Structure formats: structure tokens, C-alpha cells
Amino acid sequence: MKKTVWLLAGGILLLHAGLAASLSRRVVAYDIKARLVPDAKSVEGHEVLTWTNESAEPVSEMQFHLYMNAFKNNRTTFMKESGGAHRGFRMDKENWGYITVGSIAVQDGPDLTGTITYIQPDDGNPDDRTVMKIALPEPVAPGGAVTLVIDFVTRMPRVFARSGFVGDFYMIGQWFPKVGVFWNGAWNCHQYHAHSEFFADYGSFRAELTVPDAYVVGATGKRAATVKNADGTTTYTHIQEDVHDFAWTACPEFVEFREPFSLADPPVRTEMIFLVHRSHVGQKDRYVRALRNGLEFYSQSYGPYPYETVTLVDPAPGAMAAGGMEYPTLFTADTFSWLPRGIRLPEMVTIHEFGHGYWYGIVGSNEFEEAWLDEGINSYSEAKAMDKYYGADRSMIDFLGIRIGDVPYQRLNVIASGRFDPIVRNSWSFVGGSSYSINVYQKASLMMQTLERLLGEDVMSRVMKSYYERWKFRHPTTADFVRVAEEASGRDLGWFFDQVLYSPDKLDYGISDLRVYELAPPDGVFNGTRTESAPDAGPPGRGKQPASPDAPKTYRSEVVAARFAEWIFPQEILVRFADGREVRETWDGRERWKRFVYVGPEKAVSAEVDPGHKLLLDVNFTNNSRVLEPDGRAVRKFALGFAGWFQALLSLVSL
Numbered sequence: 001m002k003k004t005v006w007l008l009a010g011g012i013l014l015l016h017a018g019l020a021a022s023l024s025r026r027v028v029a030y031d032i033k034a035r036l037v038p039d040a041k042s043v044e045g046h047e048v049l050t051w052t053n054e055s056a057e058p059v060s061e062m063q064f065h066l067y068m069n070a071f072k073n074n075r076t077t078f079m080k081e082s083g084g085a086h087r088g089f090r091m092d093k094e095n096w097g098y099i100t101v102g103s104i105a106v107q108d109g110p111d112l113t114g115t116i117t118y119i120q121p122d123d124g125n126p127d128d129r130t131v132m133k134i135a136l137p138e139p140v141a142p143g144g145a146v147t148l149v150i151d152f153v154t155r156m157p158r159v160f161a162r163s164g165f166v167g168d169f170y171m172i173g174q175w176f177p178k179v180g181v182f183w184n185g186a187w188n189c190h191q192y193h194a195h196s197e198f199f200a201d202y203g204s205f206r207a208e209l210t211v212p213d214a215y216v217v218g219a220t221g222k223r224a225a226t227v228k229n230a231d232g233t234t235t236y237t238h239i240q241e242d243v244h245d246f247a248w249t250a251c252p253e254f255v256e257f258r259e260p261f262s263l264a265d266p267p268v269r270t271e272m273i274f275l276v277h278r279s280h281v282g283q284k285d286r287y288v289r290a291l292r293n294g295l296e297f298y299s300q301s302y303g304p305y306p307y308e309t310v311t312l313v314d315p316a317p318g319a320m321a322a323g324g325m326e327y328p329t330l331f332t333a334d335t336f337s338w339l340p341r342g343i344r345l346p347e348m349v350t351i352h353e354f355g356h357g358y359w360y361g362i363v364g365s366n367e368f369e370e371a372w373l374d375e376g377i378n379s380y381s382e383a384k385a386m387d388k389y390y391g392a393d394r395s396m397i398d399f400l401g402i403r404i405g406d407v408p409y410q411r412l413n414v415i416a417s418g419r420f421d422p423i424v425r426n427s428w429s430f431v432g433g434s435s436y437s438i439n440v441y442q443k444a445s446l447m448m449q450t451l452e453r454l455l456g457e458d459v460m461s462r463v464m465k466s467y468y469e470r471w472k473f474r475h476p477t478t479a480d481f482v483r484v485a486e487e488a489s490g491r492d493l494g495w496f497f498d499q500v501l502y503s504p505d506k507l508d509y510g511i512s513d514l515r516v517y518e519l520a521p522p523d524g525v526f527n528g529t530r531t532e533s534a535p536d537a538g539p540p541g542r543g544k545q546p547a548s549p550d551a552p553k554t555y556r557s558e559v560v561a562a563r564f565a566e567w568i569f570p571q572e573i574l575v576r577f578a579d580g581r582e583v584r585e586t587w588d589g590r591e592r593w594k595r596f597v598y599v600g601p602e603k604a605v606s607a608e609v610d611p612g613h614k615l616l617l618d619v620n621f622t623n624n625s626r627v628l629e630p631d632g633r634a635v636r637k638f639a640l641g642f643a644g645w646f647q648a649l650l651s652l653v654s655l
């Protein structure tokens with residue numbers, strides 16, 4: 001009795017601790033035993049998955065991602081869409097990758113292996129086996145749960161898109177049967193596409209990872225146990241709650257570094273784990289500094305980093321295709337041993353991929369359908385962090401006298417892009433890979449930067465913190481972001497988002513004309529009477545005298561502001577006069593052009609739209625202003641230094 005009471009009390013305490021610490025609604029609980037078999041380039045897995053039905057309806061079938069089957073043959077949807085290449089890396093046809101589900105059963109219940117079918121919800125391609133469906137013996141009631149036991153073997157491809165091996169380096173991501181998201185009354189379980197990432201539900205993960213002793217292992221979450229086995233292998237147990245995926249890496253050539261990170265405001269305590277390939281150890285301090293910067297920036301800008309570990313994986317030479325990828329609490333970076341410090345690739349990739357721990361990891365938007373919510377918001381965050389720590393004018397490159405910041409770098413891509421796609425579109429529906437990436441990364445980032453300049457930094461900070469706070473550990477959509485932005489700013493932003501998110505058009509305003517005339521005195525026939533030039537006539541009674549060269553002159557200055565592209569944005573126009581006086585005009589920007597006329601003793605000498613450079617989405621800054629030359633001609637003004645010249649150069653070679 002006493003023992004029972006004690007157990008009960010302990011159970012309640014544990015339950016309480018568990019609830020208090022629960023950051024997400026835990027829909028899934030995975031317990032996986034995995035063994036790396038290097039000779040076969042494969043992982044043998046045994047998975048126990050408990051899935052809870054959080055919806056209001058009974059669910060009688062389940063859908064799973066079998067992502068590794070994207071690399072099974074040259075007829076899969078991924079291979080057809082990509083043509084066998086991804087970000088410049090090619091598929092190795094000697095090393096296809098695939099996952100075989102040997103059995104799936106209800107725990108202590110019926111075997112369901114015979115109910116497996118492969119479905120292709122996106123394109124009907126019968127050769128694509130990246131989505132598996134099973135039929136349950138009885139529906140899972142709302143609030144109920146089912147536990148499945150799955151045996152599988154994953155053959156790793158030679159890495160060319162995120163996951164796979166090169167030599168004895170393994171990046172093992174998207175490797176186990178992963179249940180889709182039951183969302184809005186249906187399974188959301190898309191196929192693996194060439195231009196798309198992932199979507200999954202939150203829960204808890206526990207994995208026992210067994211590798212030959214020589215391998216150094218990193219994985220999602222914190223290490224709970226290390227056990228040396230009699231057969232020359234070691235088993236590492238990792239656990240993590242409140243994440244939606246689990247990835248791991250193994251390589252005998254990793255050098256492991258661990259460093260604590262803490263922050264007082266907001267309070268953060270975590271451990272940074274670096275798995276750096278032996279050949280890149282000279283670059284380690286760059287990774288460490290960049291990750292510290294990332295942890296500080298994201299914690300202060302959005303919310304404290306909530307996990308106990310963060311692991312940076314530095315892929316082996318030759319495995320760059322595994323680099324620059326995010327997984328919960330673990331990401332892959334990229335570098336070369338010879339990379340000069342002024343080319344900030346490892347810094348940018350580290351901050352970007354760490355940042356996905358927030359925009360993807362903690363705020364779990366649907367990367368298949370609205371990739372901008374993670375890539376765009378994260379590229380915006382990355383650029384702000386890079387500018388803060390490395391200087392806005394040199395945050396990407398500061399080498400041999402060439403300096404370029406992250407934001408101008410993002411702009412260059414958007415400037416050169418076509419008008420094929422809007423930002424919001426299913427990831428596999430863009431006209432091509434570059435349209436996908438320009439829209440969801442750079443254009444969406446410039447949209448966020450422009451919004452920040454329109455709202456002001458304080459208001460934008462409120463928007464971002466509110467969005468993070470409201471949607472952390474949940475699945476927001478674009479509409480949810482827009483709602484938060486309008487609420488937190490107190491402004492109607494429909495005009496802004498409707499154009500930028502949903503139309504493929506562009507923004508381009510400028511000054512199309514600046515003209516100045518000297519206004520001569522009245523001359524000609526007025527009311528039927530010929531009138532001589534007034535100043536020459538002189539004051540009454542003194543007769544006609546020659547005009548003095550010092551006599552005050554009158555000028556008529558005309559400024560024409562113009563809209564050269566489709567998007568309609570309110571404009572500010574700054575007109576400067578010869579005496580230094582400035583006039584600021586506003587224009588709703590609706591018509592194709594608007595003329596401003598000034599008559600007075602001073603000439604207008606320059607005119608500029610968007611003088612504060614708020615509208616980073618404007619694809620041509622070189623037409624934004626005109627200045628009056630001494631001979632009265634108005635010319636375009638290049639005001640942007642290197643980026644402007646680079647843009648002019650681009651306009652010669654492309655477009």
C-alpha cells in the first residue's frame with residue numbers, strides 16, 4: 001500500500017514535470033533502434049511509433065513518408081523533376097538509395113504489411129514510392145492512439161541531395177518511415193520533390209544508434225547513454241522532446257568539440273557540439289563564433305533557444321551536398337580548408353541553418369506548400385544577423401578590396417529574376433529551381449526587409465516576437481503570419497501582402513523626367529495688345545532699359561515620378577533645389593506617372609523616389625533619381641556604389 005502510494009505520488013510528480021516541460025502537443029512518440037552497417041551502406045531499423053489522433057474524427061488509414069525512395073531509380077518524382085542533379089551535385093548511378101519496409105504491425109496486434117500501398121498524391125507518378133499508405137484494422141478514435149512496430153532497412157545513396165554517404169562519412173536524414181501530418185481533416189503527406197523540403201508533427205524521439213567503435217556520432221537531441229558492445233560496436237542513445245524529426249551523422253574522421261553557451265537575457269543555457277571533419281579543424285573557430293552569434297541573435301530577436309544541445313555537423317570533403325541542411329537541434333554547415341576569412345560562407349551557412357532551428361524547427365510551417373515561411377523568414381533573419389555581426393556593407397564578402405553585404409547579394413538575385421511565379425505556391429509547382437529559390441528565399445526576404453522599413457524596426461520586432469510566441473511548436477500558414485503582422489502593427493497590410501506574396505510581378509518606381517525652364521517675363525499678344533518683355537519695359541516713367549544680369553530670375557521646375565512595373569506602392573519623393581531647400585512629396589503611386597511643378601527663384605537640381613531606400617523590393621534603383629547637370633540636362637544618378645554598378649553590369653549581360 002505504502003509502495004503503491006509512493007509510486008502514485010511519484011507518477012503524479014513525473015506526470016506534472018512532464019506536462020510542465022512539454023512545449024508542444026506531442027502527436028508522435030518514436031522509439032527507434034538503428035544499426036549502421038558500413039559494408040552495405042545501410043541502416044537497419046526497428047521503429048516503435050505511437051501516433052495520437054488529435055483531430056475530431058476517427059482515422060482509419062495512415063500515411064508515411066519514405067523519403068529515401070526518392071533516390072531509388074531514375075523514374076521517381078524527385079529524379080524526374082531534378083534530372084538527377086540537385087544544387088549542382090549529380091546522382092551516382094552506382095549507389096541508389098531506398099528504404100524497404102520489411103514489416104509493419106500494430107503492437108501486440110495484427111500485421112499490416114499486406115495493406116501497404118504506395119500513393120502519389122501530387123503527380124500520380126506510379127514509379128514514385130515516397131509515400132506509403134496502410135489500412136488500420138480499426139479506426140483511431142479522436143483523442144485515441146495507435147502504436148505500430150515497423151522493421152525497415154535504409155540503403156544510403158552516395159550523397160547528392162542532403163542525405164547519404166561519401167567514403168566513411170554518413171549524413172543520415174529522412175531515413176526512417178515518418179508519419180505524415182493529419183491536418184484539417186486529411187493526411188498531409190506529399191511526395192519527395194526536387195524543390196521541396198519537409199513537414200511533420202511534434203513529439204518525442206528516442207533512438208539507439210549502433211555503429212562500429214571507430215565512428216564518432218552526432219544526432220538530434222541530448223545523449224542519454226553510451227554503451228560499448230562486445231561485437232566491436234557502440235550504442236549511443238539520444239532523446240529529444242518537442243521536435244518533429246530526427247537525424248544523425250557518423251564518421252570516424254570527426255573531431256568532436258563541446259562548448260557551453262549561456263545568455264542572461266533572455267535566459268539560455270545550452271551545449272554547442274561541433275563535429276568537424278579532421279581536414280577542416282583549422283576552420284573550427286569560425287563555426288564556433290558564428291554559432292554563438294546565431295544563438296544570441298535568434299534568442300534575443302525571437303525567443304530563448306529552448307533545447308539543451310545544438311549540434312553543428314561539418315561534412316567531409318566531397319560531401320558538400322550534405323551541407324547547408326537543417327534538422328531539429330542539428331544542422332550541417334559547409335566550408336573548405338582553404339577558404340579565406342573574408343568570404344563568409346561558413347558564417348552565413350552556420351547562421352542560416354542554425355536559424356532554421358527556429359523557422360522550421362520550432363515554428364513548424366509546411367515546407368511543401370509555403371516554403372517562404374521558413375526559407376524567406378529565415379533568410380531575412382540570417383541577413384539581419386550577418387549585418388549585425390559582420391557589418392552591413394561587408395557581411396558576405398570582404399576580400400581583396402571587394403565588399404558586399406548579404407542584403408545587396410539577395411537583391412541581385414531578385415533583380416535578375418523573371419516574372420514567372422509568386423512567392424506563395426506549392427514548392428514543386430514553380431517553373432524551375434531558380435524561380436523556386438529566388439521567390440521563397442530572396443524575394444521573401446526582401447519583402448520582410450521592406451516591411452521592416454515601412455513599419456519601423458520596433459514594430460517589426462513586435463510582429464516577429466508575436467508570430468514566434470503564438471506559433472511556436474505549431475503549424476502556421478501564410479494567413480496566420482499576415483494576421484499576426486496586422487494585429488501586432490495595428491495596420492491594414494492587405495495591399496502589401498496581396499501583391500508581394502501572390503503576384504509574380506515586380507516593383508519599380510523612379511523619376512522619369514526632371515526639367516527646368518527659365519520663365520521669361522510676359523511677351524506676346526495679351527488681350528489683343530502686343531506686350532513687350534516686362535523687365536525691359538522698366539518701371540513706369542523711366543523709359544526702356546536693358547535687363548540687369550543680376551535681376552532675379554524665375555524658374556519652372558518639373559519633376560515626373562513614374563511607376564515602371566505592376567506593383568502599386570505609396571511613394572515619397574524628395575526634390576532638392578539649388579539653394580539647398582528640400583521638398584518632400586507623397587504620391588499614392590496608382591497612376592503610371594505624376595508630375596510635380598515648382599515655380600520660383602531656385603531651380604530644382606535633383607529628384608528621388610524612395611529617398612530612404614525603404615523599398616528593397618524595387619528592382620531598379622538606378623532609375624530612382626535624377627540630377628540636373630550644369631547644362632540643364634537631367635541624368636540618372638548611380639547612388640548605390642558597388643551594388644549599383646553590379647546591377648548595371650547585370651543589365652548588360654542578362655535580362
Ligand SMILES: [Zn+2]
Nearest residue numbers: 352356375378
Ligand atoms: Zn534554408
